[in-house]
Amino acid sequence: MGRLRARFWALWAALPQVGRDLGVTVALLALASLGCWFLLQYTGQENNSALVYVLAVVLISLLTNGYGYAVAAALVGGFCTNYYFMYPYAQFSLELAGYPVAMLSMVAISLVVCTLTARVKIQAEEAQQREQSTRALYELNEKLDREKAAIRLEKDREAMRSNILRSVSHDLRTPLTAISGAAAVLLEEDLGERNASLVSDIKTDADSLITMVENLLSVTRLQSEAAAIQKRPELLEEVAGDAVLLLRRRFPEAEVELILPQDVLVVPMDPLLIRQVIFNLLENAVRHSGAPGSLSLNLFREGEWAVTQVADQGRGLSHEVLAALAQGRDLPAQEGDASRGMGIGLSVCRSIVAAHGGSLEAENRSWGGAVFRFRLPM
């Protein structure tokens, strides 16, 4: 039985709208007619039939779409009342006194009622639609808020990471300066050879940590201001000269020859970052080439590019390093202390040069030694 009912409702739902409305109309009219027939049979009173039909019309206008069905039902109801349920039975007559009035008023009441219900229904539908769109809007809003929050969180997280790196680097810088400075003061005094060499080691290591911290700070600066490095026109030779002075202060034994071009190279750049690049390249050559003696730092112009080239006379670069540089990969992790810091230094160079719209390359010269070269747009 239950299954049958379910089947019926499924069928009902599958019917087109017109079919359903027609069904409702016919069913209710039939029910009303049956009711009137009973009333006439058992009470003999005929005046109530009009009211039964009015009730049916109200229900029809509630359950169907638009005016049409209810109006049709009102007309059918008026006709049936007259034809079947009033004297003379089974014939249409407007002759008895009051009949036309009763007929017309019944049809009129039906029409008014069905207009009113139709209007109420439309209003109810509108209210429902409003509620639905309000809810949809609300949900959309909530979704947007959630997405915004997620983006903000991601941004915050990125900023925090970079802030942490920066503040750690800052915090490292002060004690490292103090360590290196204190060691330098001690070295001025008469320590004896054994102590002096230990203190000198302390100073050397503190200094190379300082370089590393400066590299980290440069990277965080690049990351936090990626879109906006403060570029302004600088003399490349001044920046290069300063890098050489810095190197000489750190490695007094290093010999660097700075070769200037005839024309003046004015290049838009952040001078401190580019100085870091040149310093890193020179420092790499001093520490890793195996021949810290004589380096050349060459500045020249190639079309619209200003080229800076660092050449050493050492053992040259290994295939792994050359391949990694050519493909823009990070350097392979190296064994041993000799190459400590080389990878960081070079990848910092590459990101700084890239942020300036330039490129970094390396090669071995056929007669020995490695060449690092980077070009910046003028």
Next chain:
Amino acid sequence: MDDTLILVVEDERTISNFICRALSSAGYKPLPAAGGKEALTLYFSHRPDLVLLDLGLPDMDGLEVLTQLREEPGEETPVIILTARDRESEKVKALDMGADDYIVKPFGVPEVLARIRTTLRHASRVSQAALGKKRARYQVGGLVVDSDSHQAFVEGREVHLTQNEFKIMELLCIHGGKVLTYDFLLKQVWGPYTSGDNQILRVNMANIRRKLGENPSRPKYILTELGVGYRLLEDG
């Protein structure tokens, strides 16, 4: 020199420690102060000959300390700023506000001592100049700049400088050893209404260097202060 009193304003105890130790090893008398207020108190009670001033202090802005030191009329005690590398605009501001020189952290002992020597020498020269000893001829190593005849010589050979190039060299000599900011040089040479673009100054400087036969990696006369300005390199 043994009674040259140097006020060291630095809140990091370890840094202050090694600076003071280095100063006393070099024969100066250091006077440490850990904050801005303490620095001002010590300054007015002890009247030091030079102030080393860290710009990042816990209780006061270092620039504010500088302002208060400079408020006293006729006050010329040289001030050297200690500053972190990435606060470039701050050190230019400090120089324009009357600081004599700056040292960038992380710094080494020799650098600090060299800056102190230069600044003290410069300060004594300025007070001589204030006494009316105006100079017409400046000589630094092999470089001679003659203000009267508008001539410049390197190692006895005359160097032909344009008018602006000569003005730049003259300014560097007058303020021998002191950093001159780009802004200062631009205004002095090209007048107060020049645009902020300092490219013209840089190109002039590059030309001066070529005429003097100067290589920036081995400066003999002109030292570049990256992002700040230039100074004349005095021997020592």
